[in-house]
Amino acid sequence: MTHLRLAAVAFDVPDPARAAEFWAALLHREAHPGAGSVLLPGSATQVGLRFVASDAEKTGQAPLHLHLTSDDAEDQRRIVDQALRLGASHLDVGQKPEEGHVVLADPAGNEFCVIEPHNDYLAGCGPLGEVACDGTREVGLFWAEALDWPLVWEHEQETAVQSPAGGTKVAWGGPPLLPRHGRNRQRFDLELVDATLADELERLIGLGARVLHREGGGAVALADPDGNEFQILPG
Numbered sequence: 001m002t003h004l005r006l007a008a009v010a011f012d013v014p015d016p017a018r019a020a021e022f023w024a025a026l027l028h029r030e031a032h033p034g035a036g037s038v039l040l041p042g043s044a045t046q047v048g049l050r051f052v053a054s055d056a057e058k059t060g061q062a063p064l065h066l067h068l069t070s071d072d073a074e075d076q077r078r079i080v081d082q083a084l085r086l087g088a089s090h091l092d093v094g095q096k097p098e099e100g101h102v103v104l105a106d107p108a109g110n111e112f113c114v115i116e117p118h119n120d121y122l123a124g125c126g127p128l129g130e131v132a133c134d135g136t137r138e139v140g141l142f143w144a145e146a147l148d149w150p151l152v153w154e155h156e157q158e159t160a161v162q163s164p165a166g167g168t169k170v171a172w173g174g175p176p177l178l179p180r181h182g183r184n185r186q187r188f189d190l191e192l193v194d195a196t197l198a199d200e201l202e203r204l205i206g207l208g209a210r211v212l213h214r215e216g217g218g219a220v221a222l223a224d225p226d227g228n229e230f231q232i233l234p235g
Contacts, residue, residue: 003195012054012185013108019051022086045167058109059181063134065111072117079114126167135172139226188230
């Protein structure tokens, strides 16, 4: 049994309220403002989203983006049209014309895709079907152990994990990796569940993580084997 819960994917944005308003409307969730951030809680099968105030500028393609699912062609058009009305914009990241997904950027510039209907890989994963990450096979295996989530996809260097309850997948695309431009503007927020922080830090370090620093309020920032920052929040 895991003692860590993936509470949210955190995004550094200039205006957390604006970003949260966009995603709350698109995913039909409630926004919960906090100190310098806004949380859109998830569920047992849907990963939460947190938007954190930051003046860091976006440089280059983000190493993490979201995949939204659609039921049919009309539903995909509806989601895209709604996103555009809410402030999204079309984005060209080199996708081919014959590819069925639509690539957009949210008002803060974060890339996301509205996936074509009848996508077998994301069938049954819910509205937020996938958190797609830049990363190695090794980091996918690390997160499978860290979260105690089954490895549901492994092909060549690609990996994906999913909660035992189902829902949102978290995937890593394998090499080549994107160039780094300082600190990642996205990261995983984990919460302790019936465990001590010391025990979980020891376990994660044994899996290949390293402690970076301690945050305010008892949070601890770490890096996974690929060097991606994540944090453990007090339960």
